[in-house]
Amino acid sequence: MSTLLDIEQLSTYFQTEEGVIKAVDDVSLRILQGETVCIVGESGCGKSVTALSVMGLLEGVSGTQVGGQIKFGDSDLLKLGKHELRTIRGHEIAMIFQEPMSSLNPVLTIGEQMIEPMLEHLKLGKKAARQRAVDLIAQVGISRPEQIMTSYPHELSGGMLQRVMIAMAISCNPKLLIADEPTTALDVTIQAQILDMLRQIKAESDMSILLITHDLGVVAEMADYVVVMYAGKVVEEGEVTQLFEHPKHPYTQGLLKSKPVLNQRQDELYSIPGQVPNLLELRESCYFHDRCEHCMGVCRVKEPVLKKIGDNQKVACWLYEEGVSHD
Ligand code: SF4
Ligand code: MG
Numbered sequence: 001m002s003t004l005l006d007i008e009q010l011s012t013y014f015q016t017e018e019g020v021i022k023a024v025d026d027v028s029l030r031i032l033q034g035e036t037v038c039i040v041g042e043s044g045c046g047k048s049v050t051a052l053s054v055m056g057l058l059e060g061v062s063g064t065q066v067g068g069q070i071k072f073g074d075s076d077l078l079k080l081g082k083h084e085l086r087t088i089r090g091h092e093i094a095m096i097f098q099e100p101m102s103s104l105n106p107v108l109t110i111g112e113q114m115i116e117p118m119l120e121h122l123k124l125g126k127k128a129a130r131q132r133a134v135d136l137i138a139q140v141g142i143s144r145p146e147q148i149m150t151s152y153p154h155e156l157s158g159g160m161l162q163r164v165m166i167a168m169a170i171s172c173n174p175k176l177l178i179a180d181e182p183t184t185a186l187d188v189t190i191q192a193q194i195l196d197m198l199r200q201i202k203a204e205s206d207m208s209i210l211l212i213t214h215d216l217g218v219v220a221e222m223a224d225y226v227v228v229m230y231a232g233k234v235v236e237e238g239e240v241t242q243l244f245e246h247p248k249h250p251y252t253q254g255l256l257k258s259k260p261v262l263n264q265r266q267d268e269l270y271s272i273p274g275q276v277p278n279l280l281e282l283r284e285s286c287y288f289h290d291r292c293e294h295c296m297g298v299c300r301v302k303e304p305v306l307k308k309i310g311d312n313q314k315v316a317c318w319l320y321e322e323g324v325s326h327d
Helices: 047-054 082-088 110-121 126-139 145-149 158-170 188-204 216-222 240-245 250-255 297-301
Strands: 003-016 019-032 036-040 064-072 093-096 176-180 208-213 225-230 233-239 307-310 313-315
Touching (some): 019 047, 019 225, 019 233, 036 216, 047 064, 126 145, 233 240, 233 250
Parallel strands (some): 036 225
Antiparallel strands (some): 003 019, 225 233, 233 313, 307 313
């Protein structure tokens, strides 16, 4: 499989009155064509900021500095101009959010909002775009697509809106779908339906998915490859089976403590004592040391770097030696 998205040393910093917040710090990750990569971690770990950086949605936000490289095909997304980025966004890369309402226009009908990107990116005529919108709404499991076309966002339930968002996101056949907590606001039954639908859409195309979630049940169901973030850094990554069966980083082990089983959902997660550190107060140390039951002297004074420990696993923790699998 070829690489679709290659993020190298992404750093997204916010200048605030209190100092610089390193929301994403030296993060590298790669997504292959047709692959689903999940970024997992508690809130405030930099997952969403990573996604927003890839989408170029932090471009021009005052006090924000985005560094590194985000290669998508032949382009470095961080070097593209506004116009080129706009062409890629919504066409080759689409995004869905936790709150569909936030990306819909309340005064336009669903139909009007669905058709517009297809006119722009696919250069379809109005009639063809309209027909495609109806087909897509049916494809995401909504029974009366014609009726939805003329509805306004506030007339639909959260689950329906998220389906519409997905229909909209896939309307221009994106190569990459970025989904930030797409099912978090929905009840469990609807969550499962939406995840099934995403899996089905993926199976029918060779779209890649970057899925951001705090829910390991979602990861177990969706991911091929998992990236665990903590305090703006990648602390562990690996193939989903390897990571669930042999988690290495004490943070990953904590997240997995309630043992979510692959292909099985669960609602309650064990919560790791303590909190994600204040990103303004980070010192040279392992950022997890305050919460880690294996903390050693070195952990308080030196930051562990991400190292390869098996064929398909990397970890940033002083407990492990580079090149040794430790399974
Ligand atoms: Fe725990 Fe030390 Fe590993 Fe950090 S480096 S996770 S404190 S053992
Ligand atoms: Mg988030």
